[in-house]
Amino acid sequence: xxxxxxxxxxxxxxxxxxxxxxxxxxxxxxxxxxxxxxxxxxxxxxxxxxxxxxxxxxxxxxxxxxxxxxxxxxxxxxxxxxxxxxxxxxxxxxxxxxxxxxxxxxxxxxxxxxxxxxxxxxxxxxxxxxxxxxxxxxxxxxxxxxxxxxxxxxxxxxxxxxxxxxxxxxxxxxxxxxxxxxxxxxxxxxxxxxxxxxxxxxxxxxxxxxxxxxxxxxxxxxxxxxxxxxxxxxxxxxxxxxxxxxxxxxxxxxxxxxxxxxxxxxxxxxxxxxxxxxxxxxxxxxxxxxxxxxxxxxxxxxxxxxxxxxxxxxxxxxxxxxxxxxxxxxxx
Amino acid sequence: xxxxxxxxxxxxxxxxxxxxxxxxxxxxxxxxxxxxxxxxxxxxxxxxxxxxxxxxxxxxxxxxxxxxxxxxxxxxxxxxxxxxxxxxxxxxxxxxxxxxxxxxxxxxxxxxxxxxxxxxxxxxxxxxxxxxxxxxxxxxxxxxxxxxxxxxxxxxxxxxxxxxxxxxxxxxxxxxxxxxxxxxxxxxxxxxxxxxxxxxxxxxxxxxxxxxxxxxxxxxxxxxxxxxxxxxxxxxxxxxxxxxxxxxxxxxxxxxxxxxxxxxxxxxxxxxxxxxxxxxxxxxxxxxxxxxxxxxxxxxxxxxxxxxxxxxxxxxxxxxxxxxxxxxxxxx
Numbered sequence: 001x002x003x004x005x006x007x008x009x010x011x012x013x014x015x016x017x018x019x020x021x022x023x024x025x026x027x028x029x030x031x032x033x034x035x036x037x038x039x040x041x042x043x044x045x046x047x048x049x050x051x052x053x054x055x056x057x058x059x060x061x062x063x064x065x066x067x068x069x070x071x072x073x074x075x076x077x078x079x080x081x082x083x084x085x086x087x088x089x090x091x092x093x094x095x096x097x098x099x100x101x102x103x104x105x106x107x108x109x110x111x112x113x114x115x116x117x118x119x120x121x122x123x124x125x126x127x128x129x130x131x132x133x134x135x136x137x138x139x140x141x142x143x144x145x146x147x148x149x150x151x152x153x154x155x156x157x158x159x160x161x162x163x164x165x166x167x168x169x170x171x172x173x174x175x176x177x178x179x180x181x182x183x184x185x186x187x188x189x190x191x192x193x194x195x196x197x198x199x200x201x202x203x204x205x206x207x208x209x210x211x212x213x214x215x216x217x218x219x220x221x222x223x224x225x226x227x228x229x230x231x232x233x234x235x236x237x238x239x240x241x242x243x244x245x246x247x248x249x250x251x252x253x254x255x256x257x258x259x260x261x262x263x264x265x266x267x268x269x270x271x272x273x274x275x276x277x278x279x280x281x282x283x284x285x286x287x288x289x290x291x292x293x294x295x296x297x298x299x300x301x302x303x304x305x306x307x308x309x310x311x312x313x314x315x316x317x318x319x320x321x322x323x324x325x326x327x328x329x330x331x332x
Numbered sequence: 333x334x335x336x337x338x339x340x341x342x343x344x345x346x347x348x349x350x351x352x353x354x355x356x357x358x359x360x361x362x363x364x365x366x367x368x369x370x371x372x373x374x375x376x377x378x379x380x381x382x383x384x385x386x387x388x389x390x391x392x393x394x395x396x397x398x399x400x401x402x403x404x405x406x407x408x409x410x411x412x413x414x415x416x417x418x419x420x421x422x423x424x425x426x427x428x429x430x431x432x433x434x435x436x437x438x439x440x441x442x443x444x445x446x447x448x449x450x451x452x453x454x455x456x457x458x459x460x461x462x463x464x465x466x467x468x469x470x471x472x473x474x475x476x477x478x479x480x481x482x483x484x485x486x487x488x489x490x491x492x493x494x495x496x497x498x499x500x501x502x503x504x505x506x507x508x509x510x511x512x513x514x515x516x517x518x519x520x521x522x523x524x525x526x527x528x529x530x531x532x533x534x535x536x537x538x539x540x541x542x543x544x545x546x547x548x549x550x551x552x553x554x555x556x557x558x559x560x561x562x563x564x565x566x567x568x569x570x571x572x573x574x575x576x577x578x579x580x581x582x583x584x585x586x587x588x589x590x591x592x593x594x595x596x597x598x599x600x601x602x603x604x605x606x607x608x609x610x611x612x613x614x615x616x617x618x619x620x621x622x623x624x625x626x627x628x629x630x631x632x633x634x635x636x637x638x639x640x641x642x643x644x645x646x647x648x649x650x651x652x653x654x655x656x657x658x659x660x661x662x663x664x
Contacts, residue, residue: 170481203490211482
């Protein structure tokens with residue numbers, strides 16, 4: 001079953017990637033040598049670094065890391081950190097990692113500051129397939145010698161903890177089967193908890209959101225909308241939110257209900273504010289470029305009435321702009 | 333990493349199995365034919381069925397199931413159900429299943445009656461390695477088109493649900509690393525929740541028990557004993573237990589603290605009562621015969637001052653006795 005799931009993933013990945021890889025790719029050793037050349041001399045040649053690494057897929061970047069380490073006896077990741085700076089340093093630091101390890105590293109950083117970084121935890125828990133989330137958790141074990149679950153659990157309390165821990169823990173069923181009667185009864189359960197307000201015990205709502213399959217939750221959300229004339233997300237907007245639990249709940253509901261729409265919204269918010277939120281921008285682009293960024297771009301275009309690359313071009317500058325534009329699929 | 337974990341599992345399995353397989357094993361087709369012969373004629377030849385199936389390992393039984401189905405165009409599992417009866421029917425029904433599927437089937441039955449069958453859920457969650465539990469959950473998806481998590485969550489409420497769902501959900505870290513400072517501080521957390529009684533919110537205790545690695549919990553339990561002069565399990569004995577949560581908590585703590593000792597105790601209890609508890613007896617024997625029953629037998633012998641096979645011989649009779657005795661490793 002896992003092999004089958006992985007196959008579906010890979011198929012989706014190939015179709016949805018936004019990066020471009022040259023028809024004839026240099027050998028990993030040639031790329032490693034070109035990178036070293038870009039590091040040497042007066043100042044780093046950032047454009048050369050981007051020209052290479054933004055146009056290699058995950059498997060190719062892994063081989064380049066290995067070739068670089070063998071040839072120069074230092075980690076490419078370390079050298080990049082010392083050669084680059086600012087947002088480019090952060091973005092490239094994440095980009096060169098193995099995609100699964102990258103998510104583990106980003107999740108770990110978020111567990112240290114869940115109040116602010118909760119969207120990262122929610123995205124990793126809800127936008128990955130169950131098989132992908134499992135791989136992230138396995139990478140987390142290997143790197144940190146702890147579980148993602150225990151680090152998330154230790155960083156929050158109350159409803160907030162119960163929700164986040166359920167989201168990262170559950171190995172959800174990934175099939176399309178839907179139980180209509182269950183969807184109707186659980187839409188009522190959600191409504192009851194929503195009505196009680198976010199300071200009440202949300203055990204039932206968290207149970208539903210935290211354990212049901214994505215297909216089942218889609219059916220439940222539809223029943224809710226049919227019954228109440230509004231979406232679960234909008235129904236969750238009312239009332240005070242002293243612990244920050246309600247915004248996490250909304251984030252999770254939106255990410256589960258429509259992942260592409262959710263990420264399109266994160267990108268719009270990142271570029272709507274006075275001053276671009278580079279961190280959210282680079283997180284979404286770096287984490288999704290090789291996965292589903294094409295669909296997110298389409299959704300962004302539909303909703304923002306401007307192409308993602310145009311929006312990014314307006315909001316970013318310098319080497320960071322070059323890099324991010326390369327990942328979203330338009331060369332400057 | 334998974335391959336490595338599986339390797340450790342397999343090593344442990346080979347050393348700990350209590351079943352005996354003949355040096356020269358008939359082909360799966362020959363075994364299937366011998367089974368059909370045992371089914372035909374006046375009444376089933378139960379001894380012949382046991383003689384074959386109790387002395388084949390999981391891989392061999394799988395091949396026999398396949399050969400039987402190909403040759404006779406019916407499921408061996410179905411035929412066994414119609415040919416056998418009573419405890420032998422139940423025990424053999426579980427035994428012929430693939431070990432991982434068997435756990436999924438047993439877990440599913442338990443989710444329908446968690447108040448009574450909670451030990452089954454606890455055992456599957458806590459006595460398996462994280463990799464083994466994951467395999468059970470994957471088998472559960474495949475058979476029931478749902479997750480184990482959602483079925484457990486739907487069958488309980490309050491502290492009881494939070495605990496059981498945490499136990500079945502978390503993909504625990506499986507390494508030996510222990511954080512001593514954390515063990516000391518979390519021993520205090522456990523003590524605080526124990527002191528508050530089982531009707532209080534046990535969020536912290538459930539977080540610790542539900543997410544930390546087995547090694548870390550071992551260290552925490554040791555700190556607790558050093559500090560309070562009693563074990564966590566014994567400290568949990570006091571106070572009323574209106575929801576049945578406390579007994580589940582104790583079961584989980586005992587199963588995590590010392591799995592062999594826990595199962596030895598389940599077997600002693602199964603044979604201590606007026607009238608043997610055949611269901612618990614066959615569950616432990618069938619589920620552990622090919623895994624760790626040798627260690628459980630040793631522990632039983634130490635604590636009961638009688639060998640497990642002697643105790644079972646005294647408490648059982650007929651074909652069921654023959655079968656269970658074959659699985660625990662002594663021929664009659």
